[in-house]
Amino acid sequence: MAGIAAMLLAGILGTAMGLNNTATYLASGVAFVAVSLWVDSRISRHRDAVRRAGTGPEAGSDTGLALDTDSSKREG
Template structure:
């Protein structure tokens, strides 16, 4: 919802009409919702694999860099 509000404020500040601002807000809402859903499902899958005893399972900290070194 915050992304939707921010997109609406930015759309009005840029001088977009009401329809364009509404569409931008909707797109921002969907994009953030899909991103959050992806993060939640990755954490759940990692926790499920870890609970099953999979030694190759990645840690629960999804933010760690895959390219260390």
């Protein structure tokens, strides 16, 4: 949601600054990607902090990548 808001704001500012449509579209896309990556980073940091603190619904759950999704082929 924040990425879309940044894209809209960049589009409005680009038009107000007199940029052509291509430059405004490019600036909007860059703003969308930058804000989306920033928000994703903040969410990841928060989840890591909660996991390290051992509180909240994510405490103790292993959300890492599984190397082998079918472990039955390794049993007995």
